[in-house]
Amino acid sequence: MSVARHWRETPGRYNLIGTKCGSCGKVYFPRRSLCPECRRASMGKMESYKLKDEGIVFTYSIIHEAPADNNALKPYAVAMIMTDDGVLITGQLVDVDLDKVEIGMPVRAVLRKLGEDGPSGVINYGYKFAPKK
Amino acid sequence: MDVGIVSYGAYVPRYRITPSEIGRIWGIDGEAMGKGLLIHMKSVPSPDEDVITIATEAARNMMSRCSVDPKDIGAIYVGSESHPYAVKPSGTIVAETICATPNMTAADLEFACKAGTAGIQMCMGLVGSGMIRYGVAIGADTSQGAPGDALEYSASAGGAAYLIGSEKMIARINKTLSYTTDTPDFWRREGSPYPSHGGRFTGEPAYFKHIGSAARMMMSEMGTKPTDYNYAVFHQPNGKFPTRIAKELGFTDEQIKDGLLTPFIGNTYSGSVPLGLASVLDRAKPNDRIFVVAYGSGAGSDAFDITVTEEIEKYDRSKAPTVAERLKDTVQLDYGKYAKFKGKIMMG
Ligand SMILES: [Zn+2]
Numbered sequence: 267m268s269v270a271r272h273w274r275e276t277p278g279r280y281n282l283i284g285t286k287c288g289s290c291g292k293v294y295f296p297r298r299s300l301c302p303e304c305r306r307a308s309m310g311k312m313e314s315y316k317l318k319d320e321g322i323v324f325t326y327s328i329i330h331e332a333p334a335d336n337n338a339l340k341p342y343a344v345a346m347i348m349t350d351d352g353v354l355i356t357g358q359l360v361d362v363d364l365d366k367v368e369i370g371m372p373v374r375a376v377l378r379k380l381g382e383d384g385p386s387g388v389i390n391y392g393y394k395f396a397p398k399k
Numbered sequence: 400m401d402v403g404i405v406s407y408g409a410y411v412p413r414y415r416i417t418p419s420e421i422g423r424i425w426g427i428d429g430e431a432m433g434k435g436l437l438i439h440m441k442s443v444p445s446p447d448e449d450v451i452t453i454a455t456e457a458a459r460n461m462m463s464r465c466s467v468d469p470k471d472i473g474a475i476y477v478g479s480e481s482h483p484y485a486v487k488p489s490g491t492i493v494a495e496t497i498c499a500t501p502n503m504t505a506a507d508l509e510f511a512c513k514a515g516t517a518g519i520q521m522c523m524g525l526v527g528s529g530m531i532r533y534g535v536a537i538g539a540d541t542s543q544g545a546p547g548d549a550l551e552y553s554a555s556a557g558g559a560a561y562l563i564g565s566e567k568m569i570a571r572i573n574k575t576l577s578y579t580t581d582t583p584d585f586w587r588r589e590g591s592p593y594p595s596h597g598g599r600f601t602g603e604p605a606y607f608k609h610i611g612s613a614a615r616m617m618m619s620e621m622g623t624k625p626t627d628y629n630y631a632v633f634h635q636p637n638g639k640f641p642t643r644i645a646k647e648l649g650f651t652d653e654q655i656k657d658g659l660l661t662p663f664i665g666n667t668y669s670g671s672v673p674l675g676l677a678s679v680l681d682r683a684k685p686n687d688r689i690f691v692v693a694y695g696s697g698a699g700s701d702a703f704d705i706t707v708t709e710e711i712e713k714y715d716r717s718k719a720p721t722v723a724e725r726l727k728d729t730v731q732l733d734y735g736k737y738a739k740f741k742g743k744i745m746m747g
Binding site for chain 2: 280281336338339360363376378379380389391399
């Protein structure tokens with residue numbers, strides 16, 4: 267992904283900013299410019315919406331074959347998180363022992379490095395999820 | 400105008416390694432080394448953590464404890480000697496992660512281990528002059544010691560963030576002053592991965608002279624003596640130095656123990672005094688008086704005289720993890736995993 271494309275995603279990546287349809291109230295993450303349910307009725311009514319940064323593990327999977335960026339972390343868990351406002355987000359779990367991961371476990375979003383474009387390239391930051399203390 | 404601390408937040412990574420495990424690799428009695436330095440273990444960042452993520456966690460903890468609108472923050476200073484970028488300010492990313500952009504200024508600071516307290520002083524000036532309503536000062540580091548070097552036993556990771564303002568202060572800063580000279584006790588040249596140090600030179604003419612001078616200046620200007628303070632926090636490159644300077648100045652072990660974290664997390668460099676002060680604020684009561692002296696190689700010391708206010712009774716410290724909570728639930732690494740985490744293994 268280019269530097270510009272990453273940069274456009276930072277509101278969502280850093281702060282879980284999605285969109286809420288002003289017509290039906292449904293929340294979308296990542297951002298959408300149009301509500302797929304309301305279509306034309308949602309035009310001009312899509313508002314920025316900051317998701318709750320806490321939620322629970324909805325389901326998860328343990329990753330043993332990781333992309334190069336995450337080599338030092340493997341094996342690790344990737345989970346679908348149900349945020350407290352009912353939105354599903356996929357993210358890596360951090361600071362957790364893999365045998366302690368379970369469905370329903372309370373988590374909160376934390377900022378971590380997602381990867382970098384080589385040793386002289388840009389560093390990309392974004393949300394991962396840690397157990398809620 | 401009275402200026403002080405409106406909120407604060409701390410962060411220490413979860414992983415630890417002991418001096419005896421490091422010594423095992425280098426054929427040194429690490430346990431004796433740890434006893435000498437008064438370090439039981441040191442914190443290690445996860446491979447996906449750096450100064451920006453640590454500063455962000457500390458700043459978010461700080462914001463979740465208060466009701467200040469992030470748009471009222473006029474300045475963010477991140478002090479560190481391990482900023483992830485040589486050019487591209489850490490502060491811009493941290494500011495974005497707490498939604499404080501864009502009507503604000505930001506800059507990254509460097510002054511070895513006292514860049515965080517230098518940021519507190521800058522925010523005090525900007526708030527006190529009426530230029531900004533709130534300022535954020537963060538001290539955070541992911542310090543590296545060269546493999547096998549004495550610094551490897553202590554260099555660790557962590558940070559703390561301070562919201563400086565003049566409204567609803569939980570602690571008033573009565574005075575700050577500094578003592579600065581050109582002293583080459585510790586340095587790192589651009590492009591060098593690890594710092595160099597002046598060996599024995601790092602003690603007497605550096606740490607002890609600067610902290611001692613700043614501390615004595617402060618007590619002389621405030622007309623105070625060590626018994627006037629409930630707590631004292633000194634820069635802690637190891638557990639031994641702050642214990643000794645405290646004794647020399649006339650402070651007791653009781654006064655320094657709550658702010659002395661090095662035995663459990665190592666030397667967090669720019670995070671060191673900010674974390675020690677956070678640990679004191681975690682338990683402080685109204686009218687407690689706190690004496691703080693930071694030290695940065697190169698060299699300089701920043702001293703602060705602080706009084707906790709009644710406002711701390713209304714301030715909800717439980718909205719974010721305390722320092723003590725961050726010291727629980729840790730994971731011990733062996734040297735192999737530590738080397739992998741710290742990127743000390745060359746790949747291909
Ligand atoms: Zn809709």
